[in-house]
Amino acid sequence: MTADQRQSHRPLQRQPGRRPATLVTLADAANEVLQSRVLPQKGGLGIIQLWTQLLPNELHHHCEIVEISNGRIKVVVDSAAHMYELKLCSAELLMELQRQCPQAHIKKLKLVLGLLSGD
Numbered sequence: 001m002t003a004d005q006r007q008s009h010r011p012l013q014r015q016p017g018r019r020p021a022t023l024v025t026l027a028d029a030a031n032e033v034l035q036s037r038v039l040p041q042k043g044g045l046g047i048i049q050l051w052t053q054l055l056p057n058e059l060h061h062h063c064e065i066v067e068i069s070n071g072r073i074k075v076v077v078d079s080a081a082h083m084y085e086l087k088l089c090s091a092e093l094l095m096e097l098q099r100q101c102p103q104a105h106i107k108k109l110k111l112v113l114g115l116l117s118g119d
Helices: 004-008 027-055 080-101
Strands: 061-070 071-078 108-113
Touching: 004 071, 004 080, 027 061, 061 080, 080 108
Parallel strands: 071 108
Antiparallel strands: 061 071
């Protein structure tokens, strides 16, 4: 082993009470993850919970949110009849989602026919 290799494997020498500038505390790292990844997605979780509360009972088992991105909520509906019902109330649902969850910046509901994840 060369002198340079021994130098790079030496344990860090610290002064008590001081952190080296290159180390990050666990609290700082957790806060960074929270701010950059978790909180932006929290709007999505709030939207799904709010959607479940606002959705008419007869539609609960016939549609589901599959994507939330760029101000758009993509909803899969399992039949044309249920899609028609959802279209009738979609403007009101959208207005309530926008009102109750403004941080999500929802602009549009996109309804598509398809299979639900539980099917």
